[in-house]
Amino acid sequence: MRSLEEKIIAEGKILPGDILKVGSFLNQQMDVTFIMEMGREIARLYRDCGVTKILTVESSGIAVAFAAAAAMGVPMVFAKKHASANMSGGAYSAPAESYTHGKTYHIVVSEEYLLPTDAVLLVDDFLAVGNALRGLLALCRQADARVVGAAVAIEKWYQQGGDALRSEGLRIESLAKIKSLSTKDGISFC
C-alpha cells in the first residue's frame, strides 16, 4: 500500500533499538480516516475468503482490526493481555512475548467469542518476530477455529517472523513491508 509507505517515510521516527515509532498516525495518535482506508484494503485482500471474525490483541492492534471488521461487516474480537473481572466462564490462553515491551504476556480470550464454526482473520499493527500472531494462532487452535490468514499494517520483514510463519503455511498480507531500518540509513521497503 503505497500511501502507507509514504506515511511511514513522512511521519515515522526510528528510536534507539531500531524501534519504529508511528505514534503520530497508527499507535498513539490515530489518523482514523487513513486507518479506515487500510481496513478497506485488508477487506479487499481477503474478500471471498468467507471470514466470519477478526481477531487481534490489545491495544494497538484494535484500531486496524476494527477498521478491517467495519469494511468486512464482521465482528471483531480482541485478546486481552490479562484476565479481567468482566470476563466470565472459560477462556483460551497462550503466551505471547512482546518485542516492544520485552516481556511475555498470557493473552486471553473468552471461549464464547471464538468458535469452531469461525473462519478467522488475524489482524495486527506490527509483525516483527511473529510472537503475537503465534499467540493468536494458538488461541484459534484451542478453539478449533479455522484461520484464513493474517493481515498486518507494517511487517518488519528483516526480523523474519513473517516468512517463518509463511513457510508454515500461513497466508500473511502486509500493507507495508520494511526491508531494512536503521537510525543511520533510514527505512527501505521490500
Place this chain on the structure above:
Amino acid sequence: MRSLEEKIIAEGKILPGDILKVGSFLNQQMDVTFIMEMGREIARLYRDCGVTKILTVESSGIAVAFAAAAAMGVPMVFAKKHASANMSGGAYSAPAESYTHGKTYHIVVSEEYLLPTDAVLLVDDFLAVGNALRGLLALCRQADARVVGAAVAIEKWYQQGGDALRSEGLRIESLAKIKSLSTKDGISFC
C-alpha cells in the same frame, strides 16, 4: 440511544459485584457495525462544537473513540496505561483508578499529541465513579488543551461519578444511562 438500551437488555450479563458484562458487543467481542452507529450518534451530539481531537484510554475505550473520530473526521489519541518503549520525548501523566481491575494506573500520553490548540472530546466505553474521565481531564489540563465535553457509551448513573463531574461543569453525554443494576432485579435505565 434506545438501540443501545435494547442491546444491553438482550446481551448484557450481570456478574457478581454488580459488574455489567457487555463483552458480546462492546468489550471483548465488538459489534463493529453497531459501534460505528454509536460513533455517529456521538458526532451528532457534539456537532458544531469545534472538536479537533478525541481522547480515550486503552483498551476498551478505543473502539468507541475510533468510531466517533471516524464520524467526526478528527484524529483520535489514546492514553496508555503504562509508558512504552515506542514513546519518546515528554509525556503527560495522571493517576486513574480502575473500578473493574481494582488498581491504579498512571495513564500517559505523549506531549506531542495533546496541544494547547486542541478542543478535546473525551470518549470512553463506561462511566462509573468517573476515575478514567478525571485522569483524562488532568492530562488535558497539563497540556492546556480545552475540553469540550465527554461522551460515554454506558453510564452507571447510580455510581454518581457522572453527576459529580457534571456539577463541576463538564458536559457529559451518555448513550445509555443505567439507573440501577443488580443480579436480583436486573437493569433499569434513567
